[in-house]
Amino acid sequence: MTTGTKGEVHWSPVHDGQFVINHGSNISLYKVEKNKTSQNCIKLSTDRWATQLAVSSDDLQYMKCLAWRPLNSPDNIIAVGQANGRVLLTSFGNKTNDLVGKEFAPRHSRQCSYLAWNPLEPNLLAEGFERYKNDHCIAIWDVTAKPYTNEMPATPDRQRVSLSESGVICRPHTELGPGEGSSSFSWFTSTNKCFVTGINGKNLRIYDLRAGMETSRAQKVAMTKLVWGVCVDPQCDKRVASFFENVVAVWDTRNFDRPLVTLPQEMKPVLRIDWCPTRLGLLTTLTKESGVIKLHDIRHSSVGTDEPEPNIMERFIQPLAHENITSYSWNPKLENRLLVATPRGNLKETTVYERIALSWSAEDHVTWSCSRKTIDCSYNGKLESADISLKIRHRALSGYGLRMEQLWENAELMENEPNLKTLWMWLDSVKSLIEENKKHSQVKNGISKFVGVQHVLRGDKSELDGDSSTEHYKHFTDLEHSSPLRMYQSDVRSRALQLCGWTTEGLGSKLHSLKEDGWYERAAALALFNLDLNTTLGILSHGAEVSRASDSTSASTLNAVAMALSGYTEDPAALWQRMCMGLCRQLTDPYLRAMFAFLTGERLDYEDVLNEDGMQIQDRVAFACIFLSDIKLADYIDRLTARLTEEGDLGGILLTGLTTEGVTLLEKYVDNTGDVQSAALACISTFPSEIAKDKRVQAWIDNYCNLLDRWRLWHQRAELDNLRYCNSGLSGLSQPPSQVYVSCNFCGKSISSNNPVRQRPFPGLYGSQQTKSRISSCPGCRKPLPRCALCLMHMGTASGTQRQNQPNKTDNLPAKLTLFNTWFTWCQTCRHGGHASHILEWFRDNMECPVTGCNCKCMMLDSIGRLMNEAHS
Incomplete structure (x- = not known):
């Protein structure tokens, strides 16, 4: 449809992999193949080659434009428009078709502007002309009509066609635009006889050939200079594009007064625009003397808005480097495949890849x-x-975090997550201390909330700022000749040791538990740190025997350590000290290294023990609480807390507790892992607390609730809400307002009895059945409520729950005011309903609504109802 520039390419509209190139006075036909079949093949891309099939045999002098007939037949019929306005139908060597060789000529010679086949009626060919006197500027030819001579009688079918002496058809099927000039033309793809054209360089017109006598009158007109290159989007024929000079616009035929989109102005005049036939809303533009084709994605444009120019996604493709493009053509079959031609005759096929x-x-x-x-x-x-999201979903399905009675059960689910296991074990131990403290009413000296070691040691009075701890000295057991070790004790240190699980009374049970778990190294170290060397040696020997029985490689290590410790001496110059220092470097277990560091290292700071990162944090903190002075202990705790908080290590919760500082640590953990689930559940388990109203905590809980909603884990979400809202006094949060309620048809207010409008006592609520109150009218406007479709009694009973002091019960629990049998139940489609028990009984045997004259199949509209029906059938 464009001007016949040398090297113009056109893909076949019906034949796969075929295209033509015009060479001035002839046309060449090519076929695309995946393999190179001869030396004359043209390489289009890395895996596609073009082989020449034929060359037109007709002399096509003064060719201005061409158009390939969109009819699925073996004949390649091509219409060629010439400079004198004539149209010739040609093919490639096939003369058997009656259409080949036909010529169509206007009344007066004038230049042909374009040719366009009707995509739905391929017998209609549109031709455009420049303005010439009062001649029509648009001629639509019926290429299959039979011509007649003067000897043949005229018939209605022949009145539109005439044959000159030279055999050229000169009367079109339809003529439009007298005394005007047409610059561009495009058929609509969904309506067979509608088209849009640019007229006189000043307006776009839409014509409908089905309008009968009104055919010559345009159906819609847009006053604009953007009349060149008009083309209809084949994927959406409500969208039309056109250009003028360097401006491109997109129109919507439903709102044809002004452009839907005006694209940014180009630096050079626009040479060609075209829609991608396989991609919705993708418009391409080519400017003069340019090697770049610009892509405009306008799928998101809207109609009728106050601001009709949305942001357009633009991309650029450059098929051939350092060469300009003279022509391009979209492949109508292969998606996003584009063929371009250059002035030198080079061809390049490229694929426009979509944004992912x-x-x-x-x-x-x-x-x-x-x-x-x-x-x-x-x-x-x-x-x-x-990914963390998969882990969170798997944990939610296993009930993770919802076992609030025994928090250690949540830790058992986290066997492969030592960080989280440490968190839940700490929560469980602190909860036990709090419950024990409440049982013995020792609020003043015990643990009363989820605080950490840092808060316990410092408190509100900064007890560790001075020398408030008491020094005492103690020997190793059965080593009275040894020098005593200086140790410290105070009430706050005792509470800190409680949090760490280190208590003198419970040391035996803790060591027994560690031995049962096979953690002999840690058990031996804890016994040694409590200056019980004999117990240490016994644990190591027992561990070596068990390891030997199970063929473990640690048996020899435990035996060697036991033998080394049995020869302990305090003399720093002794051979034992030097040998143990060498052995310590070869040990891989952190607790064994810490034992030798404790016996051979400097006993003022114990840096080698406290800096042993492989040890559990509670063990290092407990060791510091026993052997460090107040000032050194405070400095060590502060440094360790700052480092663990910065790293987001959940082991630091022992130091910070679930306080504001603990929330900061959890925030860092969430930033590192994205695990909002553990952060939210850990905070909920401590309610009521000062962190309940922290915005970060609320954000974690809300995000976790949203995750459960997206996964449709309604049961887990309900259990979480029960933990969060079951008692507003415990959660520190206000109860959420009612989101769903039954409203009156007349006034629109809630008819629920627990609504503030109806909060008044109900006589006989807990008395006999005969004295139970009933609400048969709206509490706001007093209008009667609807009747049950089955019993015909007015709906309405006391609903919801209300806290009442029952005379025959000692507890003060919420009591149900309404049984389920009397709940309001109705169909969401027909709005008919009644008491729940009546409705359920009806639909056990029926599918249709119980109301006379209503044919709504209420039960079948419900997915549960359909399943019940299938099971019943």
Whole structure:
């Protein structure tokens, strides 16, 4: 449809992999193949080659434009428009078709502007002309009409066609635009006889050939200079594009008064625009003397808005480097495939790749688009290496965090997550201390809330700022000749040791538990730090025997350490000291290294023990509480707290507690891992507390609730809400307002009895059945409530729960005011309903609404009802 510039390319509208190139006075036909078949093949891309099939045999002098007939037949019929306005139908060596060789000529010779076949009626060919006197500027030829001579009688079918002496058809099927000039033309793809054209360089017109006598009158007109290159989007024929000089506009035929989109002005005049035939809303523009084709994605444009120019996504493609493009053509079959031609005759086929639209589902499915395909991937690897969202969902399904009675059960679910296991074990131990403290009413000297060691040691009076602890000295057991070790004690240190699980009374049970778990190294170290060398040696020997029986490699190590410790001496110059220092460097277990560091190191600061990062944090903190002075202990606790908080190590919760400082530590942990689930559940387990109203805590809880909603884990969400809101006094939060309620048809107010409008006593609520109160009218306007469709009694009973002091009960618990049998129940489609028990009984045997004259199949509209019906049938 464009001017016949040398080297213009056109893909076949019907034949796969065929295209033509005009060479001035002839046309060449090519076929695209995946393999190189001869030396004369033209390379289009890395895996596609073009082979010449034929060359037109007709002499096509003064060719101005051409158009390929969109009819699926073996004949390649091409219409060629010439400078004198004539149209010739030609093919490639096939003369058997009756259309080949036909010529169509206007009344007066004038230049042909364009040719356009009707895509729905391929017998109609539109031709455009420049303005010439009072001649029509648009001629629509019926290429299949039979011509007649003067000897043949005229018939209605022949009145529109005449044959000159030279055999050229000169009367068109339809003529439009007398005394005007047409610069561009495009058929609509959904209506067979409608088209849009640019007229006189000042307006766009839409014509409908089905209008009968009104055919010559345009259906819609837009006054504009943007009348060149008009083209209809084949994917959406409500959208039309046109240009003038360096401005391109997109029009919507439903609002044809002004452009829907005006694209940014180009630096050079626009040479060609075209829509991609396989992609919705993708418009291409080519400017003069340019090697770049610009892509405009306008799918998101809207109609009728106050600001009709939305942001347009633009891209650029440059098929050939350092060469200008004279022509291009979209492949009508292969998606996003573009063929370009250069002034030197070079051809290049390129694929326009789509922007990847990636979507990540709530269940960890990743979906993205690839052309017209959609690819879906899911994770099938091990849970330990999975994304945090997969872990959170798996934990939620296992009931993680909802076992608030025994918090240690949550720790058992986290066997492969030592950080989280430490968190829940600390929460469980502190909860036990709080309950024990309440039982013995020792609030003043015991643990009363979820605080950390730092808060216990400092308190509000900064007790460690001075020398408030008492020094005492103690020997190793059965080593009275040894020098005593200086140790410290105070009430705050005792409470800190409680938090660490180190108490003198419970040391035996703790060591027994560690031995049962097979953690002999830690048990031996704890016994040694409590200056019980004999118990240490016994634990190591027992561990060596058990390891030997199970063929473990640690048996020899435990035996060697036991033998080394049995020869302990305090003399720093002794051979034992030097040998143990060498042995310490070869040990891999941190507790064994800490034992030798304790016996051979400097006993003023104990840096080698306290800096042993492999040891549990509670063990290092407890050791510091026993052997460090007040000033050194405060400095060590502050440094350790700051480091663990910065790292987001949940072991630091022992130091910070679940206070404001603990929330900061959790915040860092969430930033590092994205695990809002553990942070939210840990905070909920401590309610009531000062962190209940912290915005960060509320954000974690809300985000975790949203996750459960997206996964449709309604039961887990309900249990979480029960923990959060079951008692507003415990949670520190106000109860959420009612979101759903039954409203009156007349006044629109809630008819629930627990609504503030109806909060008044109900006589006989807990008395006999006969004295139970009933509400049969709206409490706001006193209008009667609807009747039950089955019993015909007015709906309405006391509903919800209300805290009442029952005379025959000692507890003060919420009492149900309404049984389920009397609840309001209705169909969401027909709005008919009644008491729940009556409705359920009716639909056990019926599918349709119980109201006479209503044919609504209420039960079948409910997914549960459909399942029940299938099970019943």
